Amino acid sequence: MDAYDIFKKLSKGAHFDFKRFRNDAVKLKMIPDWPKPPLASAAATSKEIEDEGESKDPVPSDASDTSLSLGEDDSGLEDESANDLEGEEEEREEGTRVRLLGDLVADDGDRKKRKRKIKVQGPEHAAAMHREQVNRLKNIHRIHAWGSDIPEPIRTFEDLGSHGIHELVIRNITKMGYESPTPIQMQAIPLLAQRRELLACAPTGSGKTAAFLVPVLSHLKGPEKRGFRAVIVAPTRELAGQIYREALNLAEGLRLKIHIIEKISKAMKKFGPKTAGKYDLLVTTPNRLVYLLKQEPPVLSLANVEWLIVDESDKLFEAGQRGFRDQLAVIYNACGDSSKARRALFSATFAFEVQEWCKLNLDNLAMVSIGARNAAVDTVDQELVYVGNEHGKLVAFRDLVRKGLTPPVLVFVQSKERARELFHELIYDGINVDVIHSDRSKLQRDNVVKGFRRGRIWVLICTELMGRGMDFKGVNLVVNYDFPPSSISYIHRIGRTGRAGRQGKAITFFTEEDKANLRTIAQVVKDSGCEVPDYMLRLKKPTKKEKRSLERRAPKREPISTVTRYDKERKLKRMRAVEKSRAAKRKKLQDSPQAS
Numbered sequence: 001m002d003a004y005d006i007f008k009k010l011s012k013g014a015h016f017d018f019k020r021f022r023n024d025a026v027k028l029k030m031i032p033d034w035p036k037p038p039l040a041s042a043a044a045t046s047k048e049i050e051d052e053g054e055s056k057d058p059v060p061s062d063a064s065d066t067s068l069s070l071g072e073d074d075s076g077l078e079d080e081s082a083n084d085l086e087g088e089e090e091e092r093e094e095g096t097r098v099r100l101l102g103d104l105v106a107d108d109g110d111r112k113k114r115k116r117k118i119k120v121q122g123p124e125h126a127a128a129m130h131r132e133q134v135n136r137l138k139n140i141h142r143i144h145a146w147g148s149d150i151p152e153p154i155r156t157f158e159d160l161g162s163h164g165i166h167e168l169v170i171r172n173i174t175k176m177g178y179e180s181p182t183p184i185q186m187q188a189i190p191l192l193a194q195r196r197e198l199l200a201c202a203p204t205g206s207g208k209t210a211a212f213l214v215p216v217l218s219h220l221k222g223p224e225k226r227g228f229r230a231v232i233v234a235p236t237r238e239l240a241g242q243i244y245r246e247a248l249n250l251a252e253g254l255r256l257k258i259h260i261i262e263k264i265s266k267a268m269k270k271f272g273p274k275t276a277g278k279y280d281l282l283v284t285t286p287n288r289l290v291y292l293l294k295q296e297p298p299v300l301s302l303a304n305v306e307w308l309i310v311d312e313s314d315k316l317f318e319a320g321q322r323g324f325r326d327q328l329a330v331i332y333n334a335c336g337d338s339s340k341a342r343r344a345l346f347s348a349t350f351a352f353e354v355q356e357w358c359k360l361n362l363d364n365l366a367m368v369s370i371g372a373r374n375a376a377v378d379t380v381d382q383e384l385v386y387v388g389n390e391h392g393k394l395v396a397f398r399d400l401v402r403k404g405l406t407p408p409v410l411v412f413v414q415s416k417e418r419a420r421e422l423f424h425e426l427i428y429d430g431i432n433v434d435v436i437h438s439d440r441s442k443l444q445r446d447n448v449v450k451g452f453r454r455g456r457i458w459v460l461i462c463t464e465l466m467g468r469g470m471d472f473k474g475v476n477l478v479v480n481y482d483f484p485p486s487s488i489s490y491i492h493r494i495g496r497t498g499r500a501g502r503q504g505k506a507i508t509f510f511t512e513e514d515k516a517n518l519r520t521i522a523q524v525v526k527d528s529g530c531e532v533p534d535y536m537l538r539l540k541k542p543t544k545k546e547k548r549s550l551e552r553r554a555p556k557r558e559p560i561s562t563v564t565r566y567d568k569e570r571k572l573k574r575m576r577a578v579e580k581s582r583a584a585k586r587k588k589l590q591d592s593p594q595a596s
């Protein structure tokens with residue numbers, strides 16, 4: 001009998017505080033030992049842990065109309081998660097009673113009886129017990145999986161060996177400081193290790209990148225001369241760069257040739273026919289890859305591709321992203337023998353269209369979802385702030401600065417123009433600020449990302465370009481200076497903070513112009529456990545048409561700056577002069593005979 005069974009029997013009816021007594025729970029093997037601090041999605045489960053044993057319905061918030069229906073009813077696939085737990089609970093209770101009596105009563109006669117009863121229980125009972133443990137694990141981590149023959153989630157990285165994961169990859173995971181798998185890694189890695197096609201959704205900052213890199217790198221094993229065998233597609237070059245770096249870390253020692261397409265001209269030379277196919281894994285944005293594929297003759301071949309991974313998959317299917325979808329089709333068709341190429345799509349948010357596409361195009365599809373669909377990560381303290389008008393935003397932002405911002409801070413605006421405007425406004429305030437958007441050169445973008453990562457830039461103003469996937473360690477605050485165009489965009493933007501189990505804060509400004517989407521986003525905030533005023537939830541629901549039009553075109557706004565450049569420069573000069581004279585006064589005071 002395991003300690004947990006005894007504990008459960010003895011404490012029947014009592015409430016166990018898993019948050020306070022986490023260490024005891026780990027010792028009793030009621031929950032696995034999580035990295036400290038636990039990752040976002042693990043942290044998100046604390047409420048669940050208290051309700052441990054209860055099956056959770058995976059169909060959650062009404063965060064967005066674009067959300068995917070992953071309920072058993074319409075997925076068309078069987079949910080292999082813990083929803084059959086209740087029936088088994090009774091079965092287990094029965095078995096437990098027999099075993100507890102046997103274990104707790106110590107006289108010889110009873111011991112004989114116990115032996116006999118255990119024998120009677122047989123392998124079926126053991127299998128049921130095991131199934132129940134797996135279900136409990138899935139419930140605790142809110143792992144929902146659909147499809148046939150879903151393998152059990154792994155509990156620790158040591159389990160990876162039995163799933164055929166290369167020992168060097170396991171060693172690299174440890175070297176990177178990852179102690180325990182996150183929920184998406186627990187379930188997605190065994191699935192991909194079995195070469196299953198997959199659609200996966202897990203919260204922002206919950207380790208999806210390693211969830212696909214670990215099995216793919218392990219499968220590639222070592223270098224070959226057959227051209228690319230795996231391709232990872234991401235919507236922005238910044239995100240592709242980030243995935244590329246993580247791939248290099250996880251593949252250390254495997255001698256794999258991992259590439260990223262930076263410049264088309266360089267790629268034309270690098271991947272030409274003379275290179276004898278000495279490359280294994282490619283990370284790229286779709287447009288660069290399609291350009292190379294469409295050359296006559298094509299610059300590179302995907303004929304030997306065994307893995308096609310699409311990160312931020314729902315982005316590729318977003319309204320107005322028809323181009324992306326076509327590009328994906330070109331890549332997909334270039335992947336040669338489709339029985340060989342396995343595909344997996346990952347994102348923090350689901351879209352119905354993606355699910356439909358997967359059901360139609362993928363073979364023996366498995367779907368995994370961690371926690372509620374289209375929900376904001378609950379490690380972020382979220383606030384919606386009414387600022388009246390555009391001028392009010394500047395006042396509110398300066399107020400935040402005056403009260404003291406803890407960098408690094410990300411500030412989202414709706415367009416490049418507004419990013420430029422806000423930058424010119426704040427730079428004269430003497431804030432250590434920079435800006436990134438698609439009109440800046442590649443070199444400028446790279447330098448800004450580096451500067452922000454290294455702490456040289458404290459406040460980074462950005463557009464939607466930085467909204468998805470970017471993993472800047474320790475972002476303390478996200479400010480939505482302009483209201484996000486949809487709840488999906490909101491979830492990704494605020495997901496730049498509160499990553500990997502850390503705490504974060506998000507402040508979202510809104511004005512009258514933003515009323516249409518306010519209710520939807522307020523609901524997301526509320527669902528993740530933060531407070532919102534009741535009136536917001538009672539606002540009229542936007543129609544689908546309104547939502548779609550907001551996603552396509554952000555509301556027109558007054559320019560951010562009302563002061564001319566000339567006036568700003570004068571103000572800056574004045575500030576510098578005042579600072580200089582203050583410094584001079586201080587020096588004079590220090591040098592005076594009284595001071596010594």
Ligand SMILES: Nc1ncnc2c1ncn2[C@@H]1O[C@H](COP(=O)(O)OP(=O)(O)OP(=O)(O)O)[C@@H](O)[C@H]1O
Pocket residue numbers: 035039177178179180181182185202203204205206207208209210347348468469470471495499500
């Ligand atoms: N098992 C683990 N233990 C600890 N940290 C981890 C683990 N797996 C990944 N991480 C770290 O968690 C952070 C977030 O991971 P990642 O960028 O893969 O998140 P994501 O789920 O792809 O997020 P997004 O949806 O925003 O793209 C990274 O800094 C990564 O190094």
